[in-house]
Amino acid sequence: MVRYAEPGAVEWVESGGGPLIAVPETVLPFWTGADGGDAASDYDRACEVDGHVGLLPVGDRTALVLGDEPASTAYLAAHGSFVRWCAANSEEEALAGVAAALDTADWEPEVSWHVPGPVLLFDAAWPGAACDRADHVRVALDPGRYAVRAAEVRPGPETWLNVVQLRRLADR
Template sequence: MVRYAEPGVVEWVESGGGPLIAVPETVLPFWAGADGEETASDYDRACEVDGHVGLLPVGDCTALVLGDEPASTAYLPDQGMFVRWCAGNSEDELLASVPLAVDTAEWEPEVLWDVPGAVLLFDAAWPGAQPSGSERVRVVLEPGRYAVRAARVQPGPETWLGLVQLRLLAPR
C-alpha cells in the first residue's frame, strides 16, 4: 500500500489566490492565464466558475477548473482523485482521512469531461506555457470521457478537504 505522505509521493499545487485548472497538455499554449489583450482573460473566465468544479473551452479541448477556494491540491492516481487541503493539522492526517471522506461525501452532480490524455494542474493565473517545477503537477490520464464529481467533506473535527473524483466512462 502506498503511504502518500512519504517524501516525493504526493506533489501539492498552490494557488496565488484564485482557482486551479487542469489543462490538457495538447492545448497548453492556448491558455493565456491572467495575460491577454481581451476584456476578460482566461483567468477571469476560470474565476467565474461557480462551485467546486467547472469546464472551460481551451483550444479544441476542455479544461477542468477546481473552483470554490484556493486550497493546496494533490492528485492521488490510484483513487483517480484530486484532494484539496482546506484544513488539517498535517499531511499525514489529511491523507489518512481520504477513505472515510470518500465514503461519507455528499457528492455534487457530475460533469462530463472529454480528455485527450495527460493534463497539467496549475494556478489558473499562469499562462499554460509557463508553469514549471513546484508550480504544477502533471496528471497522466487515459484518453477518454470522464465523470467528474466533487464534494467538500469534514472527516474529523479539525480536518476539512475537498474531493474531485475522476471516473473513466469511455476510453478512446
C-alpha cells in the same frame, strides 16, 4: 510543487489565491492565464466558475477548473481524485481520511469531461506555455470521457477537504 512530507510522496499545487486548472497537455499553449490585455483573460473566465468544479474551452479541448477554495491540491491516482487541503493539522491527517470520505461524501451533480490524455494542474493565473516555471503537477490520464464529481468532506473534527473524483466512463 510543494512537498510537506517525504520527497515524491505526495506533490501539492498551490495558487496565489485563485482557482487551479487542469489543462490537457495538447492545448497548453492556448491557455493565456491572466495575460489578457483589455479583454477578459482566461484567468477571469476561470474565476467566474461557480462552485467546486467547472469546464472551460481551451483550444479544441476542455479544461477542468477547480474553484471555490484556493487550497493546496494533490492528485491521488489510487483514488482517482484531486484532494484539496482546506484544513488539517498535517499532511498525514489530511490524507488519512480520504478513502472513507470518498465512500461517504455527499456528491454534487457530476459533469462529463473528455480528455485527450495527460493534463497539467497549475494556478489558472499562469499561461500554459509558462507553467513549467510554475507550481504544477502532471496527471497521467488515459484518453477518454470521465465523470467528474465534487464534494466537501470533513473526515475528522479538525479536517476539512474538498475532493474532486474522476471516474472513467465507457467509450460510446
